[in-house]
Amino acid sequence: xxxxxxxxxxxxxxxxxxxxxxxxxxxxxxxxxxxxxxxxxxxxxxxxxxxxxxxxxxxxxxxxxxxxxxxxxxxxxxxxxxxxxxxxxxxxxxxxxxxxxxxxxxxxxxxxxxxxxxxxxxxxxxxxxxxxxxxxxxxxxxxxxxxxxxxxxxxxxxxxxxxxxxxxxxxxxxxxxxxxxxxxxxxxxxxxxxxxxxxxxxxxxxxxxxxxxxxxxxxxxxxxxxxxxxxxxxxxxxxxxxxxxxxxxxxxxxxxxxxxxxxxxxxxxxxxxxxxxxxxxxxxxxxxxxxxxxxxxxxxxxxxxxxxxxxxxxxxxxxxxxxxxxxxxxxxxxxxxxxxxxxxxxxx
Numbered sequence: 001x002x003x004x005x006x007x008x009x010x011x012x013x014x015x016x017x018x019x020x021x022x023x024x025x026x027x028x029x030x031x032x033x034x035x036x037x038x039x040x041x042x043x044x045x046x047x048x049x050x051x052x053x054x055x056x057x058x059x060x061x062x063x064x065x066x067x068x069x070x071x072x073x074x075x076x077x078x079x080x081x082x083x084x085x086x087x088x089x090x091x092x093x094x095x096x097x098x099x100x101x102x103x104x105x106x107x108x109x110x111x112x113x114x115x116x117x118x119x120x121x122x123x124x125x126x127x128x129x130x131x132x133x134x135x136x137x138x139x140x141x142x143x144x145x146x147x148x149x150x151x152x153x154x155x156x157x158x159x160x161x162x163x164x165x166x167x168x169x170x171x172x173x174x175x176x177x178x179x180x181x182x183x184x185x186x187x188x189x190x191x192x193x194x195x196x197x198x199x200x201x202x203x204x205x206x207x208x209x210x211x212x213x214x215x216x217x218x219x220x221x222x223x224x225x226x227x228x229x230x231x232x233x234x235x236x237x238x239x240x241x242x243x244x245x246x247x248x249x250x251x252x253x254x255x256x257x258x259x260x261x262x263x264x265x266x267x268x269x270x271x272x273x274x275x276x277x278x279x280x281x282x283x284x285x286x287x288x289x290x291x292x293x294x295x296x297x298x299x300x301x302x303x304x305x306x307x308x309x310x311x312x313x314x315x316x317x318x319x320x321x322x323x324x325x326x327x328x329x330x331x332x333x334x335x336x337x338x339x340x341x342x343x344x345x346x347x348x
Contacts, residue, residue: 154242
C-alpha cells in the first residue's frame with residue numbers, strides 16, 4: 001500500500017534518527033563533548049566546504065597530547081554502515097579511499113576538529129560523524145554536507161519501471177549524476193516538482209513527489225506530498241530513478257553548423273560534437289544548465305543516452321506553453337536525421 005509521508009513527521013524522524021545535538025559520553029564524570037555550529041553545510045560540486053566540529057572539554061582533566069583520537073566517518077544512506085574518511089592522533093593523520101588528498105583537519109586551535117573538503121564531488125553528499133576519544137571519554141556529533149543542484153526523473157530507452165537499484169545507480173552515473181536522497185527530493189517537491197512515476201532513492205526506498213493530487217497518482221482526495229512505497233528489493237524490484245546533479249565546470253551548448261540548422265542521425269551528432277572539440281552532452285548536464293544557469297532553447301537535440309530533449313526556462317507557445325521544464329521528445333530511431341545536438345566541453 002502506498003503511504004503519504006507527512007512533512008512534519010519526516011522532519012522529526014530524520015532529526016530523531018541522527019541527533020544533531022551534542023552527544024556526551026555516558027560517564028557522568030565525562031569532561032569531553034563535541035559540538036557543531038551548523039547541522040548542514042551547503043556548497044557546489046567542485047567547491048570547498050568545512051564541516052564544523054569543536055571540542056568542548058575541561059583541559060585540566062584532558063589526557064590531550066598524542067592520546068586524543070579524532071575520527072571522521074561518512075554514514076551510509078540507510079545509516080547501517082560507516083565509511084572511514086579521516087583519522088588523526090597527534091601528528092599522525094590518514095585519509096581513506098576517494099577522500100585521500102581532498103580532506104584535512106582545519107586545526108585553527110587545539111579544540112578545532114573541523115573537516116575541510118576540497119573539490120567536493122556529487123557522491124560526497126551525506127551525513128558525517130565527528131568522533132573524539134580522549135582517554136576514557138568519547139563524544140560524537142553529526143553534520144550534513146549538501147550540494148545545490150537539481151533532481152530529475154530518469155527512465156531508460158526500454159521505458160518506465162525497468163531499473164533495479166543497481167541499474168538505477170549506473171543510469172544516474174551515466175548521466176553525470178547520482179541517485180538522489182530523500183532530502184533532495186523533498187526540497188525539489190517544495191519547489192514545485194510533480195512526478196507521477198515512482199523512482200529509487202539512494203537509501204533503497206521508492207518514492208515520488210506530488211504537488212497536484214490526481215486519480216492515477218494516489219487519488220484525487222489525497223494531499224500533496226512525497227508518496228512512499230517504502231524499501232524495496234534492490235535486485236528484484238524495478239522502478240524509475242530520481243537522479244541528482246550539481247554545477248559543472250564546462251560549457252553546455254546547442255551546436256550551430258553554419259547558417260543552416262543541421263539535423264543529424266545519432267552517430268552524426270556524436271561525431272559533430274567531437275569535431276567541435278567537445279562531446280555529446282548528458283541528460284544531467286542539460287538539467288543542470290536549465291535549472292542552475294537558466295539555459296533556454298526551443299530546439300530538440302540528441303543527448304548521449306540516445307534521447308532527444310530541449311530545455312525551456314521561459315515558457316512560450318510552441319515550446320513549453322505552461323511551465324519551465326526540460327521537454328522530453330523520446331528515444332527515436334538513431335538513424336532518423338531529424339534533430340540537432342547538444343554538446344558539452346569540460347573545463348580543467
